[in-house]
Amino acid sequence: MPSPAKAQPDKYELVSELAKRRGFFWPSYEIYGGVSGFVTFGAYGAALKRRIEDKFRRFFLNPYGMIEIESSIITPAKVFEASGHLAHFKEPLVECLKCKRRFRADHLLQEQAKMTDTETEKLSLKELETTIKTKNIRCPECNSTTWGKPKHFLTMFQTTIGPYASAEATGYGRPEAAQGIFVEFKRLYEQTREKLPLGIAQIGHALRNEISPRQGLIRLREFTIMDVEFFFDPEEPCTWLKHMENETLRIIPAELKLKGKKEPITITTKDALTRGIVKTEWQAFFMALAKQFLIQLGVPEEKQRFIEKLPWEKAHYSLQSFDQEIFLDRWGWTEVSGLAYRADYDLKQHMQHSGADMQVYKEYPKPVTKEVLTIKPNMAKLGPVFKKDAAKIAEQLKNADANEVQTSLEKKGYYTLDAYKILPEHVEITKAKVEEKGKRFIPHVVEPSFGSDRLAYIALEYAYEQKKDRALLKLPRDVAPVQVGVFPLMNRDGLTERAMEIARKLTGEGFTVEYDDSGSIGRRYARMDEVGTPLCVTIDYTTLKDQTVTIRDRDSWKQVRTDVSELVKGLHEYFSYDKEFKDLGEPVKE
């Protein structure tokens, strides 16, 4: 019998091998046996990730005047009590009674019973227990089918702040950077001169104590989150929507998802809003922006989609949520960003728990006249009936909601105040016109949220190609970790010195440069192709004669020749997308 054909490695395997060998990323602490959920980014990976974060600033934040802050990862428990994380940031855990290993109960059902996450997220602990039994789920470690009762596990890292071990001193690693923004909202609003809309971003490490993380860069216990909390007045229109209204989105709305539909509808942001598929203009705007951002990182439109979260899938704070998903070779459709309409949930919670006023004041363009009802207690009638309580009742009536009192009197013929029955004759309700200059309200929030580690992986997978049996990363030029390779053709005759001089000059100009003089020129090009360096400059004998160098393109493997004096300007234009490779010099014949 012939041995089974060796399976082709998938892109995840190819990218991971390259990433480990060349220094993009790899599992951390392997010399100590490794700890799942943690990765280390090497020189190329850290640079790629940083460039993606910078691109996020340049593309997503700066053009829209959003600001960026930095708060701490360790956060006192009070914050997560208010935000609802302590109650909700949990996952169902189940223990194998034989080998004592613990697993995500829902993941076991997804893997062994082929249930979808939409199906499993709906299940209560009791239902999970029953389903594990009926589906005959086996322990992935020891194959046993005897399971403990599923229970909820808080997936935040817990610690103690300071030298006292008390509940007061409990802290958690933040699972999102959002709360660091919400708790400081009022101060940030004042510092930015009290204007809405106000976008506040944060890029930094976040921690989630996953029960059993796998999938490399896709599910980490420590990762870099890029959260935008965008505060706006829900009564005002989205000022930037006009730039995006004809942008198309591929969406699977909750309604279709419930019907088991897996194909997205393609629709403009404008139509998605008109048809009520997306509830808030600002959310539609950010969905379009998020789509464009991923396109710029190398993921074409047809490999992207937005999938609406069902009521039981949404985070506890969300009115409407979409996951932006992109297609990965091994993992299929994978979440790359979440777009949640958090409304006023978080600010309201912090307002209630801390007592700090999170409302903003908005002055109307011109004062608005409103009819206001006022209650005037009729003491002549109240006195005889309620005796010594009459004064207290009169006071309470003044503070009662006049609309409510009137409605009750009209509908039921009386109004109940504590234990007292108030009749129409006890009060006089008058109408008055009041001029309001503005309103106080809690801003609403839409939150687009990315992870830069995952984006780095996605950029790598989409950039990965094989050409003539070797790997090539066609990374977008503005996120490539090295911008320019600089090589002397030979290690003699002054070529090395001249090449080093040019490398130093380019470094001084702010380019990321790698100088390399070892091995054949072909091998040096190959090394640069493999880490995605868009351009390589070679210094040859002609350089010494006429001060020209060749520039070689990663994608076409073509070369042009240009004057050294033109090099800096040309590269600046190339990397800011003002010029294409072919315009950097005269073509070199092959």
Added chain:
Amino acid sequence: MPSPAKAQPDKYELVSELAKRRGFFWPSYEIYGGVSGFVTFGAYGAALKRRIEDKFRRFFLNPYGMIEIESSIITPAKVFEASGHLAHFKEPLVECLKCKRRFRADHLLQEQAKMTDTETEKLSLKELETTIKTKNIRCPECNSTTWGKPKHFLTMFQTTIGPYASAEATGYGRPEAAQGIFVEFKRLYEQTREKLPLGIAQIGHALRNEISPRQGLIRLREFTIMDVEFFFDPEEPCTWLKHMENETLRIIPAELKLKGKKEPITITTKDALTRGIVKTEWQAFFMALAKQFLIQLGVPEEKQRFIEKLPWEKAHYSLQSFDQEIFLDRWGWTEVSGLAYRADYDLKQHMQHSGADMQVYKEYPKPVTKEVLTIKPNMAKLGPVFKKDAAKIAEQLKNADANEVQTSLEKKGYYTLDAYKILPEHVEITKAKVEEKGKRFIPHVVEPSFGSDRLAYIALEYAYEQKKDRALLKLPRDVAPVQVGVFPLMNRDGLTERAMEIARKLTGEGFTVEYDDSGSIGRRYARMDEVGTPLCVTIDYTTLKDQTVTIRDRDSWKQVRTDVSELVKGLHEYFSYDKEFKDLGEPVKE
């Protein structure tokens, strides 16, 4: 009696007030009563801090070909067991028996008994206890003098990784980013093609669970560390020293410090090495570089010094350590960086604990011939004396250090092997010539380490000035959070549109721009001065006529007028220090 004159606010107070009001930094979580040791950086502060980190890359790392990586903050316990942190990263804590508050025992002695940290760091727990008693130290909270026994408190944040609460699963927040580099050294060395010296940096959050942090940005529980681990062959000279040998350093060597001297000596790096004040060339090089870096952040030479750590002050891993200190208005001489010669300590520890080989191989330029001694046991002599033990002894002798055996035989006339006395006649020691092509060794490490939060504070304090009763931040132009303010002179006649257009253009060119059209132009300049914006561009009626704008200088308050078409180029040159303000256009008469 007249009331005492109100004390002048010191610079710390002035800077903190401005920082909170304008959005540089402030204590976090104040709506929940605050948690000491945590700060939030607002828009300006986060930008300043990020620019300082970028400057570190540009100035400290890139010109010397160092790489940067990113590893996790949460680190498994095994790593800190090997690195010695679990045994050593502790501070003495003492509890007031009356009010139960806990304090740093050494800090109490420093504050109340005016002892220096050099004095307190020397004290054992027992000595701390006695000294607290004899010096009659009082509880800062309740004034009591009854104290518990001082004990050591591990100042790392502890947590549990994953769903099992076991020792195996214990993790800590890293107190330094160094270990994330050391544990991955071998892989990083391979990825960078096995060359020394190799500088590996990491910039990221670090955590120290301080017992009772005060001093705002100076002592934080969560901060951003910038660690460089510089790996080198101790037998090779420092290749870059020649650029630094005439750089002067102000040093207080351990010897002078012990004598109570407080004035530094001023000495070139070359002389410091010749006189043995600095033990390693690479350390001297980094001291000079660290000094230059601080000068570039605005701290003049005379406000800097290096102070050598005494044996009992040094970290457990260090052969020689200097603190780089700078002078702050409130805190006096304050550590801004540590420069530790860690030698091969860390790699050796991880090699022992993990079993991973951390040695590198170095091929000699040409093979080296060495004389090697070999021990040949003389069985004819050993047998009769040691009987049945003779074989075992012979075996052990073969593995013994031949040089040591020979020296002992020559000097003492015998060599002691366990309980046996070996005489010259029992062995034959022969010399042989061996050709060695290279050597295997553990690289040595010098570590410069900064904190970017503290650097941000220092830059602010040194930039802070008052001019005509208002605050001005003379930040170096390459770290200022906003580069250019753009204002229309009036909010009408098309000036607003033109100004917005120019602001957009500059943003697109990568500048950080703040557009402002509210209030008088004088007030707008003042707002920008206060956050350190070097240049402001104003669009006025002349602009509409001849396409020129004014540029106004933060420091001199002077103005020049230039063509809009020249603006982008001029600003690029100004911010890369290729041009000064006065060369940006024609002077405007005042």
